[in-house]
Amino acid sequence: MSNILEIRNLRKQYDKFSLKDISFSLERGYIMGFIGPNGAGKSTTIKLIMNLIKRDSGEIKVFGLDNIKNEKEIKEKIGFVYDENYFYEHLSILEMKRIIAPFYKHWDDGTFKKYIKDFNLPPSRKIKDLSKGMKMKFSLALALSHRAELIIMDEPTSGLDPVFRIEMLEILQSLIQDERVSVFFSTHITTDLEKIADYITFINDGSIVFSRPKDDILESFALIKGGKELLDKDTRKEFLAIKENSFGFEALTDNTDRIKKIFKNEVIIERPTLEDIMVYTVRGEIKCLDSY
Ligand SMILES: Nc1ncnc2c1ncn2[C@@H]1O[C@H](COP(=O)(O)OP(=O)(O)OP(=O)(O)O)[C@@H](O)[C@H]1O
Numbered sequence: 001m002s003n004i005l006e007i008r009n010l011r012k013q014y015d016k017f018s019l020k021d022i023s024f025s026l027e028r029g030y031i032m033g034f035i036g037p038n039g040a041g042k043s044t045t046i047k048l049i050m051n052l053i054k055r056d057s058g059e060i061k062v063f064g065l066d067n068i069k070n071e072k073e074i075k076e077k078i079g080f081v082y083d084e085n086y087f088y089e090h091l092s093i094l095e096m097k098r099i100i101a102p103f104y105k106h107w108d109d110g111t112f113k114k115y116i117k118d119f120n121l122p123p124s125r126k127i128k129d130l131s132k133g134m135k136m137k138f139s140l141a142l143a144l145s146h147r148a149e150l151i152i153m154d155e156p157t158s159g160l161d162p163v164f165r166i167e168m169l170e171i172l173q174s175l176i177q178d179e180r181v182s183v184f185f186s187t188h189i190t191t192d193l194e195k196i197a198d199y200i201t202f203i204n205d206g207s208i209v210f211s212r213p214k215d216d217i218l219e220s221f222a223l224i225k226g227g228k229e230l231l232d233k234d235t236r237k238e239f240l241a242i243k244e245n246s247f248g249f250e251a252l253t254d255n256t257d258r259i260k261k262i263f264k265n266e267v268i269i270e271r272p273t274l275e276d277i278m279v280y281t282v283r284g285e286i287k288c289l290d291s292y
Contacts, residue, residue: 002028003025003061003064004062004063004149004150004182005025005026005049005061005150005182006026006059006060006062006064007022007024007025007045007058007059007061008058008059008060008061009021009022009023009059010023010048010057010058010059011055011057012044012053012056013056014044017041017044018206019041019044019048019206020206020207021058022041022045022058022203023208024201024211025211026199027182028149028180028182029179029180029181029182030182030183030198030199031172031173031176031183031184031185031196031197031198032182032183032185032197032198032201032211033185033186033187033190033192033193033197033201033214034046034185034187034201035186035188035193035200035201035202035278036203036204037278037282040204040205040206041206042154042186042203043186045203046082046152046186048060049062049184050067051068051071063077063149076104076105076146077149078148078150078151078152079142079143079144079148079151079152080139080143080152081136081139081140081143081152081185082153082154087135087138090126090127090128091126091127092123092124092127093121093122093123093124093125093127093130094123094124096138097112104146105146106146107146108145108146108147109145111144112141112142112145115140115144116141119134119137119138119140119164121138121141132159133159133160133161133164136159136160137164140153140168140171144171144175148181149180150181150183151172151175151182151184152184153183153184153185154185154186155186156185156187157169158188165189169192169195169196172185172196173196190273190278191275193274194214194218194273197214198213198214199212200212200214202278202281204281204282209281214274217274217277218272220254221252221254221276221277222252222256222272223269223270223272223276224239224249224250224251224252224253224267224268225249225250225251225267225268225269225270226248226249227247227248227249228247230249230263230267231244231249235262235263238255239251239252239253240252240253240254240280240281241281241283252272252277252281
């Protein structure tokens with residue numbers, strides 16, 4: 001299988017934050033969700049892929065090519081949807097499109113018109129008068145109109161109404177029916193990923209916690225619920241993270257068999273959501289610092 005995106009030992013240092021040698025890859029024909037708490041490094045990673053900021057070290061390959069040496073060629077085939085505005089505010093949708101279209105060899109005006117219509121975008125409305133959701137739709141329409149093979153989006157569904165969010169997820173899913181196309185997008189809305197992602201890459205404090213198929217992740221973790229009396233110094237160590245209240249505990253494990261062996265049927269075992277996995281993992285690390 002060929003990787004459409006490959007990141008190896010990528011490093012970027014800011015004053016108070018560092019992206020720490022991150023590595024992951026995405027195959028052609030799949031959707032990867034990029035999740036992590038605020039300030040984890042998602043936008044930094046996306047900006048590095050798009051060569052909007054300079055990496056300190058490491059390697060980024062898109063379509064097998066170095067993203068800096070082959071920037072022009074690569075960007076022809078990337079559809080980039082970004083939540084910060086990079087349009088000329090005083091221009092209308094149509095005027096802005098006329099400026100952007102000539103940059104792409106494979107621009108398809110028919111496709112653009114179709115999306116503008118589907119997305120209910122008024123062509124003569126000025127960019128500055130568009131809502132956040134409309135700007136996002138416009139950005140997506142542009143990205144989809146030049147036969148991009150890799151769609152990269154930074155929080156595309158934030159600020160969108162639920163109806164369009166679902167519609168957009170369906171559009172993304174239909175895109176990968178064409179097996180040439182992959183989608184990489186960051187989001188805080190983990191339920192969106194549960195619906196459409198094939199792979200999940202989870203970043204926390206500048207490090208990759210995991211980058212794996214979604215189904216594997218959901219199957220390999222479990223939420224364990226039990227009475228407080230089951231927790232002691234030794235049993236606590238069996239969990240990745242624990243949440244306690246006056247009645248009992250809830251904890252995350254990635255080794256259900258071992259938990260079953262230790263606690264037999266004294267605990268309840270449930271399937272976690274991606275949000276559970278994310279919240280427990282982030283808090284769990286804090287807890288480790290506190291308790292050991
Ligand atoms: N130009 C910069 N100079 C210094 N620090 C920066 C700069 N850009 C980002 N950072 C810091 O890098 C860290 C990671 O930011 P980043 O925007 O990548 O996070 P994120 O995961 O996208 O967060 P969010 O979910 O809130 O959008 C943050 O602590 C941020 O303050």
